[in-house]
Amino acid sequence: MTADDRPRVFLDTNVLVSALYSPGGPPAEILRRHIDGRIIAVVSRQVVDELIRAVGRKLPEALPLLRDLLLSAPPEIVADPSAEEVEQLASSVNRPDAPLLAAAVSAGVDYLVSGDAAFLREARRLKPALVPITPRQFLQRLRPER
Numbered sequence: 115m116t117a118d119d120r121p122r123v124f125l126d127t128n129v130l131v132s133a134l135y136s137p138g139g140p141p142a143e144i145l146r147r148h149i150d151g152r153i154i155a156v157v158s159r160q161v162v163d164e165l166i167r168a169v170g171r172k173l174p175e176a177l178p179l180l181r182d183l184l185l186s187a188p189p190e191i192v193a194d195p196s197a198e199e200v201e202q203l204a205s206s207v208n209r210p211d212a213p214l215l216a217a218a219v220s221a222g223v224d225y226l227v228s229g230d231a232a233f234l235r236e237a238r239r240l241k242p243a244l245v246p247i248t249p250r251q252f253l254q255r256l257r258p259e260r
Contacts, residue, residue, distance in 0.1 A: 121256075122154045124218035125189070126228040127164040129249055130157070134169060134176040140249035144227065147256075148187065155189035158217035162191060192221040207236040218244055227252050 125144065133141035148155035157165075162184075169180050195216035203212040203219075211233045218226045219242050226246045228234055237246035247255070 120152060120154050121225060122156050122190070122221070122223040123148075123225045123227055123252065124156045124158075124214075124221060124223040124244070125161070126214055126226070126230065126233075127161050127168060128229045129227050130161070130165050131168050131172065132229060132249075134179060135173055140253050141229070143253055144249055145183075148189065149183075153256075156192060156218075156221055156223050157189045158192050158214070158221075159194050160213055160217065190221075192217060195220050203240070206240055208233065211236065215240075215242070218242075225252055 123144070125141075129141045129144065132139060133145040136142060144153070145155070147153045165180070169176050195213055199216040199220055200212045203216050206212075207215055211230075214228075214233075215226070215237055223244050226234075226237060226242075226244050227249055228237075228246070229249060231248070234246045234248065
């Protein structure tokens, strides 16, 4: 499989924290698929910063695992969106979520995977080129391609 056939999947912070917290759940399966090279995980710099803070605060025992992940199978890290890109979305989604959606849209990913149902509903209303989806829904879409 070449990099061109793999879906590019923007993961938000809650998906990554969940993957580290619960190794048997859908977020962890998504992370395993990235590590195995079946998908390309994409995050923004903001997501990386939030992830490090959240794991350090909520799950400090997982910091070595996070470090190993970031060194051995790093996600594609895209630049944070510009202030203008964020402002274009700030009136359409919850303001704190606007940078995440703007980063995913500007990165040109195929999917935006989040565990935040309200955020996904807001993102779907905007009808972006990417597909806003939960971790479980994302895995269900991939299963027929096995």
